[in-house]
Amino acid sequence: MEQSEAANRLNFLKSFIGKEIEGSPSPYMNWLKPVVLSAAPGSLQFSYVVRKEMTNPYGTLHGGVTAGIIDDLIGATVYSLGLQDAFTTVNNAIDYFAPAREGDLIVAQTTIVKRGRSVINLQCEIFLPAKDRLIAKGYSNMMNIG
Template sequence: MDTKEAAFLRQFIGKEVQGSPSPFLNWLRPVLLKVEEGSLAFQYTVRAEMTNPFGTLHGGITAAIIDDAIGATLIAYGGPDFHVTINLVVDYFAAAREGDVVIAETQVIKKGSQIVNAQSELWNEARTKLLAKGYTNLIKTKTR
């Protein structure tokens, strides 16, 4: 994949992403691990403001990480179109706590002319425990 968007992302491999057009992505403060066609991997450190009253990663933040990582995957394709989520289903399997490092890895399953189907898995840092898995469909718009 050789787009200016993918090149922008690649400069952050091994570093915290900064200066993204997505304020939410900047707030999440991920470290980019890989950029490939149809797949990205980000690493996140769970901060206090990302947790629920039980001290674990909030389910809404988990869903947002999944959604945002998939969105970045589609942006890496480049082009004038933008894709917006039309549904998102998240299965939660295990918890992460403040200070834990989690890895989100995305995969585009099918990229059609209008609809994209994708998924993201959220793992613990050692990739021995699947924390959550999300599935989504996104539709192409001209709002970019």
């Protein structure tokens, strides 16, 4: 069952390559409006345009939205594996390196660092391609909750 479910979930994501995702099971992802750049088992790459409602009073990407992008994309990465059990975030550790501003295109990419039986450790890097700059990097542990 895991393989066919993984294929279904991965195919759903791949169907949006080059397009804004719609109908995600994550309402937050639908609000973020990412464009899928690539989708492979254990690794996703999405782009986002920083909208006004994603910024702080200084006009830069809000740290909470950055954290939300990281958490949401890491969750989608685990979802794409097609695992029968549900997983939830145990922790997030995020380093912020540079700002992004309203109108900027940012790219986020995930990878699995280590996959155990009950915990999967993943990372997500967010780049500002126009400036070839890493703006944030986060790690998260996702725990099997059955």
